[in-house]
Amino acid sequence: MTGDESDIYNRSYVRAILSYMKDKYGINDYDPSESSSEAPNHVLVIDEINRGNISKIFGELITLLEPSKRKGANEEIELILPCSGDSFSIPDNLYIIGTMNTADRSLAMMDTALRRRFDFKEMMPNPTLFNQAKIKWQDVSIDFEQLLTKLNQRIEALYDREHTLGHAFFFPAYNAATAGEHEEAFELLALAFKNKIIPLLQEYFHDDWSKIALVLGDNQKLDNAGKEVTDYQFVTQQTIDYSSLFGARYEPDNFGADEYRFKLADENHSVWNRALAYVAIYEPQAIKRAAAMSGVEPMSTPA
Known part of the structure; x- marks a missing residue:
């Protein structure tokens, strides 16, 4: 974000981040024609996910997290990004893992929408x-x-x-x-x-x-x-x-x-x-x- 509402989508910044991720982690360019069934699985880990404002972080993306709403599913949904105008959906080969500390008071305030779209697994000390x-x-x-x-x-x-x-x-x-x-x-x-x-x-x-x-x-x-x-x-x-x-x-x-x-x-x-x-x-x-x-x-x- 540059401060000018008309230029919220900072393309040069995004390109720099993508370039770094490709060099550092070997991530390939996005191919919209590629089937998610042929692509390798990817994992996104969000540490301390409960410390943020879930509704503001995910926004309309929260609906796309559901398996039935992902790309290629029976109820596939695409969103139009407000700044770039590009269509956006979540492929079924992306796995999102959020970690949280059960001792945090914010856990009790966890958004119901998030609870419904994630499986919760307790990881006690072993x-x-x-x-x-x-x-x-x-x-x-x-x-x-x-x-x-x-x-x-x-x-x-x-x-x-x-x-x-x-x-x-x-x-x-x-x-x-x-x-x-x-x-x-x-x-x-x-x-x-x-x-x-x-x-x-x-x-x-x-x-x-x-x-x-x-x-x-x-x-x-x-x-x-x-x-x-x-x-x-x-x-x-x-x-x-x-x-x-x-x-x-x-x-x-x-x-x-x-x-x-x-x-x-x-x-x-x-x-x-x-x-x-x-x-x-x-x-x-x-x-x-x-x-x-x-x-x-x-x-x-x-x-």
């Missing part, structure tokens, strides 16, 4: 795709499949199944691990938790750190005496001393006050670099086993 890959670091093995499974089970129990974590969070670490770069894989995993997963959990649970600690299994990281092991906790529970904060005469209001506060480990805290802390997310007993093997109890606080 931890088995990690093929039992593991990060082998600091004498332990971090299992991607078990880690993602346990995190999602807890999120589903505390929130809902629509907000479970996808594979993309772990793929950089997974790719490094399968390439044998386990140190790099562990660093990428730690970064994923620090910069992506935990901030996302903050959004999910509205900064309710008690629930975030439950998702991370921090409440289950105990030593043989049943005390919480802070060395391996990403979110620690700390007692609030009201008398030292507000004086001995302070009394909580009628609704009471929380006796504890929760604190996320600092950026440079050693827990981010402890492989066992990630194993203990899905296997809390690993801490007790490690202590028994080493003969040294990790730092604990009263439960």
Whole structure:
């Protein structure tokens, strides 16, 4: 669009795009005489399709998406493009795939016309795709499949199944691990938790750190005496001393006050670099086993 309504159809721009697509992807010139049954299939992928205004994006094209209205079908429909005056129809060898995130609120507002013309297929996280890959670091093995499974089970129990974590969070670490770069894989995993997963959990649970600690299994990281092991906790529970904060005469209001506060480990805290802390997310007993093997109890606080 150039700003002049009479010249909305910018032919030079379209030619440049077509030229690039032919050079980059080997797309042939359009042959109107070619039968779609003889032409190869083509796929158009629209990522995050629900984030746009569907009615404005597709316009009258929405009708042409139906199989019965495509070129060569019994009820074939052609439209005349308003700017170029060319006739337009959709061949039956074009497949349109739209992706969307079920956690987005915009999904509930999806246009009924679009729902009627697309098949909807749910693609939930599938931890088995990690093929039992593991990060082998600091004498332990971090299992991607078990880690993602346990995190999602807890999120589903505390929130809902629509907000479970996808594979993309772990793929950089997974790719490094399968390439044998386990140190790099562990660093990428730690970064994923620090910069992506935990901030996302903050959004999910509205900064309710008690629930975030439950998702991370921090409440289950105990030593043989049943005390919480802070060395391996990403979110620690700390007692609030009201008398030292507000004086001995302070009394909580009628609704009471929380006796504890929760604190996320600092950026440079050693827990981010402890492989066992990630194993203990899905296997809390690993801490007790490690202590028994080493003969040294990790730092604990009263439960």
